[in-house]
Amino acid sequence: MSPVRTAAQAGVAECPQCAAIHPRWRGGTACDRCGAALNLRKPDSLRRTWAFLLAAMALYLPANILPIMTTGTLLGSQTNTILSGVLYLWQDGSYFVAAVVFCASIVIPIFKLVVLLMLVITTQARSTWRPVERTRLYGMVEAVGRWSMVDVFVVALLASLVRLDALATVRPEPGAIAFGAVVVLTMLASMSFDPRLIWDPVDTHDNQA
Numbered sequence: 633m634s635p636v637r638t639a640a641q642a643g644v645a646e647c648p649q650c651a652a653i654h655p656r657w658r659g660g661t662a663c664d665r666c667g668a669a670l671n672l673r674k675p676d677s678l679r680r681t682w683a684f685l686l687a688a689m690a691l692y693l694p695a696n697i698l699p700i701m702t703t704g705t706l707l708g709s710q711t712n713t714i715l716s717g718v719l720y721l722w723q724d725g726s727y728f729v730a731a732v733v734f735c736a737s738i739v740i741p742i743f744k745l746v747v748l749l750m751l752v753i754t755t756q757a758r759s760t761w762r763p764v765e766r767t768r769l770y771g772m773v774e775a776v777g778r779w780s781m782v783d784v785f786v787v788a789l790l791a792s793l794v795r796l797d798a799l800a801t802v803r804p805e806p807g808a809i810a811f812g813a814v815v816v817l818t819m820l821a822s823m824s825f826d827p828r829l830i831w832d833p834v835d836t837h838d839n840q841a
Contacts, residue, residue, distance in 0.1 A: 638835055645672055674826040681752050684821035689745055691814045696738075698807035713807060714738065737811070740776050744818045747773050751825060758833040770827045777819055 639645060643656045649668035659672040674680075699711040712720060714737045721730035747769050754761060 638831070640672075640835065645670055673828060674824065677824055677826040677829060678752055678756055680824040681748065681821050684817045684824060685745070685748050685752065688814050688817035688821060689749075691810050691817070692741060692745065695807055695810035695814050698810055699805040700807035700811065701805055702803045704801045704803070711805065714811065741814060741818065744773050744777065744822070748818070748821050748825065751830070755825075755829045760833050763830050763834050766830050767827055770822075770825065770830075773822050777822060 640656065644653050645656045645659055646653055647663040647666065647668055647670060650663065650666040652663055652665045654663065654670055656672070658670050661670055662668065663670055696714055698713065700714050700717060702709055702711045704710075714733075718730050718734045718737070721727075721733065751766060751770060754766065
């Protein structure tokens with residue numbers, strides 16, 4: 633038996649909005665303080681996480697293959713995907729910006745997709761494998777999620793700044809829309825996942841031990 637008592641073992645439930653404590657049997661009713669639903673776990677957490685995650689995975693490939701922006705000057709126009717834009721920035725000597733955009737556009741989305749996929753698979757299988765590490769990985773996904781829109785912000789910033797010059801234009805392309813959709817969908821998948829589900833099989837195993 634774990635030396636730390638869980639809320640379920642203590643027979644209580646916490647309001648997700650105002651953190652008020654209620655008896656566990658109140659699950660499914662409304663909080664007396666703020667009126668929020670007292671769900672012991674996020675409703676349909678795994679189903680909604682799967683739906684958002686699969687949609688994000690389906691859009692990730694076109695987000696990286698389709699052009700993300702087109703820049704035009706008197707000398708001509710140039711269309712870039714995310715990766716070609718990173719290479720262009722690197723060759724232009726903007727190493728820091730290239731590294732930031734690469735991490736935000738390639739590394740972080742892949743990290744989030746892989747971690748969320750692992751979490752939903754192991755949680756749905758009711759695995760008791762390394763619950764502490766899996767919980768920390770979920771926390772990392774939540775922490776890095778805010779940086780996933782960096783390159784989309786860069787495109788928007790460039791478009792607003794360059795349009796002030798009549799000799800140059802920047803036009804967002806479908807890749808930016810696809811990538812923005814991937815970011816939003818992974819954020820929704822992360823928000824839908826309930827990390828408490830990781831510990832439910834562990835508590836059941838401890839009670840049976």
